[in-house]
Amino acid sequence: MESNNTSSLSTPLAQSSQKINGPIFESKDAFLEELRKQLWLAGPLISVSLLQFCLQLISVMFVGHLGEVSLSGASIATSFASVTGFSLLMGMASALDTLCGQSYGAKQYHMLGIHAQRAMFVLLLVCIPLALIWANTGPILEALGQDPTISMEAGTYARYMIPCVFGYGILQCQVRFLQTQSIVFPMMISSGITTVLHLVVCWILVFKSGLGSKGAAVASCVSYWLNVLLLSLYIKFSPACSRTWTGFSRESLQDVLNFIRLGLPSAVMVCLENWSFEMMVLLSGLLPNPALETSVLSICLNTSATVWMIPFGLSSAVSTRISNELGAEHPQAARLALRVVLLMALAEGIVVGVVLVLIRNVWGYAYSNEAEVVRYVATMMPILATSNLIDGLQCVLSGAVRGCGWQKMGAFINLGSYYLVGIPLSILLAFVAHIGGKGLWMGIICALLVQVVCLSIIMLRTNWEHQTNKARERVYNSMIPVEVLR
Structure with missing residues (x-):
């Protein structure tokens, strides 16, 4: 084991926190130090999420200048790719939040590279059936009742996107590998370079x-693979990764089930949530005046996805902090990290909610010149602000779940919240109570509330000392001796 030579890395977060004793808020200095660490992580991670989100958005914006059919095809293909591919890969890769994060906290640095390689291997295998699905996007959409012309256009767009899925899978593993080491600024720089070049x-x-x-x-x-290349060069040649990336190893092909046991529930957690939001747009097409309802719900979903990047950055930060501290056997520090991020998420939700309400009468003009659309968007913004506040809280709580390795429990909570509560309530409010698009979104808010309550109860009942023991078992059960790697 590499117990020596652990003094520093390239960021202020590299050194493990000292064990915090006494009541959790008794030390103001401990609270402020944890706040500083999470802001240091969350700021760049929010930028990375936004920049990567912009890649597909920019592509669709360029296609929008080619005509209505081309825009519809590209938009549907992008949505289809997100539902069938990107969400699944992002979810599976988030298992590394637990595995790499806890290994890093336990100073088993050589295991980070093994976990990352194992994840890349599994995700690339998963990408093969996903590529086959994307290759048949046109017939699938037509079978689902979409317009034949738009389905054919979407099918063509999706086929040319197939190399994306492999690059995206590797990229997600690289992001988690670096994030769990608190190496975030190189990711922000590579994402920024990629996004600027993507425009060209x-x-x-x-x-x-x-x-x-x-x-x-x-x-x-091209842009996804460019980002992969930039991060690969950094990981290969940067001194910051010299202890965590020791080159490719056959050992990464062993104990693949260890990754799959966390990867599949992680994917289910992400997919169940994302699919429920996409289902709202599909259901809006069944309402009276479907053109208006679908347009407004799409605007709201796009707005929600954009502002969601802020709590998602906080979620990634707290996942890293909790997994690192549990791996380092600092239970009180892990609990402090959760409480700090909840306060940050609450403050962020209030600020963003106030901004959304203030711009409600003009925001619709960013997407449409139709007065009816703008007025409808204005009535939706307070509902959107409420959902953003609650979604932010569930997002950071889900990050804590990943940090602890509770993905299976999170998957069951998401299943019950969205598909036993949220979607049925959305249908009742929209089609039975005739509230329309507002009813669809209010049903999702109810799902988010159930999710927050369930996750909060679990976190309140958590024995953090017991979680450090479980983290230690997970780390050392998957550990491969350095001598074997050599």
């Missing part, structure tokens, strides 16, 4: 090469 690549491939909408899909593939 999109312009060339869409308007200058004659590829049209297919060029936007190809540009997305």
Whole structure:
């Protein structure tokens, strides 16, 4: 084991926290130090999430200048890719929040590279059936009742996006590998470079090469793989990763089930939530005046997804902090990390909610010039602000779940919250109570409330000392001696 030479890495978060004794809020200095650490992590992680989110958004915006059919096809293909591919891969990769995070806290640095390689191997295998699904996007959409012309356009766009899925899978593993070491600024820089170059690549491939909408899909593939290349070079050559990345090893192909046991519930957690929001847009097409309802729900969903990147950054930060501290056997520090992030999420939700309410009468103009759409969006914004506040709390609580390794429990909570409470209530409010699109979103708010209550009860009842024991068992049960790796 590498118990020596552990003095520093390239960020202030590299050193493990000292054990915090006494009542959790008795030490103001401990609270402020934890706040500083989480802000140091969350700021760059929010930027990374937003920049990566912008890649597909930019591609669709360029396609929008080619015509209505091209825009509809690209939009549906992107949504289909998110539901069938990106959400699944993001969820599976988040198992590394637990495995890499706790190994790093326990100073078993060599295991981070093994876990990351194992995750890449599994995710690349998963990408093969996903690629087959994307290759048949057109027939699938047509079988689901979509317009044949738009389905054909979406199918073409999705086929050209197939290389994206493999790059995205590797990228998610790299992000978790670096995030759990608190190496976040290199990711922000690589994502920023990729996004700027993506604008140029999109312009060339869409308007200058004659590829049209297919060029936007190809540009997305180029950008994802460019980001993978930049992070690969950093991981390979940076001194900050010298102890955690020791090169590719056959040992990563062993104990694959250890990753799958966390990866599958992690994927279920993410997919169940994301699918429920996408289902709202589909259900809105069954309401009276479906064109208006679908447009407004799509605007609200896009707005919600954008502001969600802030609590998602906080969620990633607290997942790292809790997993590191549990691995380091600092239970009180892990509990403090959770309480600090809950206060941050509450403050963020209030501030963003106030902003959404203040801009409610003008926000619709960013998407449409139709007065009816703008007025409808204005009535939805207070509901959106409420959901953002509650969603932020559940997001950071879900991050704590990943840090502790409770993905299976989180999956069951999400299943009950969204599919036993949220979706049925959405249908009742929208179609039985005739509240329309507002009813759909209010049903999701109820699901979020149930999720927050369940996760809060679990966290309040958590024995953090017991969690450090479980983390120690997880780390050392999966540990491979350094001598074997050599």
